[in-house]
Amino acid sequence: MYYGEKKIENPIRWAMVGGGKGSQIGYIHRSAALRDFNFALVAGAFDIDPERGKAFGKELHVAKDRCYPDYKTMFAEEAKREDGIQAVSVATPNGTHFEITKAALLAGLHVVCEKPLCFTTEEAEELEALAEKQNKVVGVTYGYAGHQMIQEARKLIEKGMLGKIRIVNMQFSHGFHNVAVEKNTASTKWRVDPKVAGPSYVLGDVGTHPLYLSEVMLPDMKIRRLMCSRQSFVESRAPLEDNAMTIMEYDNGAVGYVWSSCVNCGSMHGQKVRVIGEKASLEWWDERPNQLTYEVQGEPVRVLERGMDYLDDSSCTEDRIGAGHPEGLFEAWSNLYSRFAQAMDAADKGKKADFWYPDVHAGAEGVRWVENCVRSADHGAAWVDYR
Structure with a gap:
């Protein structure tokens, strides 16, 4: 249980690029970052205006x-200050993510970036290499991964409770x-x-979310090859798709499907992730994020509840409140920002984090x-x- 005790000695001086008035995602970023006093919002380039x-x-x-x-002015001016920013969150349209994240890393800043991190694998690999060179963290906001039952699914699979994994749906x-x-919504x-x-x-907008959740649950499984069919049912969206089905084959013989x-x-x-093994299955549904369904063949269905012993x-x-009280997306994002x-x-002290979080490599995998x-x-x- 987390009671709000500090996780780091001093709050990280933090800024935002984008996320201005009218930006729903900007409010989620600020609520998550500021909730536990791990960050202090001290600067921003909040709007194109x-x-x-x-x-x-x-x-x-x-x-x-x-x-x-603009972000260029902010990075330059903040670098002149003794109390300048240490980290920045990028909450702008997709096409700007690469250039802003790259500029932030070159300015010696940690970054939290909306997905997609960029548009191409080459760009992603460049950001991976730059983050390593600069010894800076790049976090990617796969916000649903902050729900605690995702960790429980990971542990059940790790303990062998499902047996050999066959299907990931x-x-x-x-x-x-x-x-x-x-036509009417900017x-x-x-x-x-x-x-x-x-x-x-x-x-990219929705499919990479359950994909990342599956990567958290199944960190040792790698995609070997895939096939994808995509459609533009609203014809004006072409060539971009509004529906897609992807079939994947993993290196251990399992198969995966993403709708x-x-x-x-x-x-x-x-949004659902169902992992099916030779002995049992589990399923997580983001509309009921505090529950994880665990189903052993031939036995009654078990619904595991967040916060239980x-x-x-x-x-x-x-956990931020006892079992039975519903936690939601804001809590999940707060967990990731923590x-x-x-x-x-840890990076500023020359150390590596010993826990998982959606990092630059996860962002690159989504792009790939x-x-x-x-x-x-x-x-x-x-x-x-798959390459």
């Missing part, structure tokens, strides 16, 4: 002279974009523009997966070797 960004920064109690017109298939909502419009969103829509969609009419979120100790360390802070603090899915789909749903 400098005056609007400054006005919003004032509402966030950021000093006027530390509300900057994943989906993130909501229905909110079943029509061309982007926050969706850029997501279907290849120049801003990159080579995919739902594969990525925003046209699953009636579905609120539809029968869970592995490591699955309870980030991990980011501890990893940054999308790239391979697009390559397969654009060649008639052909099988492609």
Whole structure:
């Protein structure tokens, strides 16, 4: 159980690029980062409109002279200060992630970046190498990974409770974009523009979330090859897809399936991960994140509840309130930001974090997966070797 005790000696001086007024994800970043006093928001370039960004920064109690017109100015000016920023979160449209993250690393800053980290494997590998060279942490906001029952699934699999893994069935298939909502919604419009969103829509926007959860649960399984079929049911979105099915083969003989969609009419979120072994299966559904279903063949279904004594100790360390009280997305993000802070603090002391979190390598893997899915789909749903 976590009671709010400090995880690091001093809060990390932190800034944001993007995440201004009207940005839902910006509010989630701030709520998560500031909740446990691991970060202190001291600067920002919050908006593409400098005056609007400054006005919003004032509402966030950021000093006027530390509300900057753009990230380049912020990095340069903050570097001159003894109390300058140590880390930055990037909450801007996809097409800017690579250049801002690279600039932040070159400026000697830790980074928390929205996914996708970038658009190509080459760019991802460049960021991986740069982060290592600079000894800086790059965290990627696969926010659902902060739910504690993901750790419990990892431990059950690690303990062999499922036996040899055979199938991993994943989906993130909501229905909110079943029509061309982007015509009237700016926050969706850029997501279907290849120049801003990159080579995919739902594969990168939602599909990489359950994929990362599966990687946390099954850290030793690697994709050998995959095939992907993608569609643009709202024709104006072409060439970007609003629905995709991906089949994967793993190096241990298991198979995986990912359904990525925003046209699953009636579905609120539809994000589920089901891992099927030779002895048992487990399933996690993000609309009921405090539960994990554990099913042994021939026995009654077990529903494991967050915060209970029968869970592995490591699955309870980030509980913020007793069992029975529902925790949600804000708690999950707070858990990840706490991990980011501890990893940054360790790096500044010349150490490595001894726990998992969505790091630059996880971000690069998401980019690699999308790239391979697009390559397969654009060649008639052909099988492609994973690289």
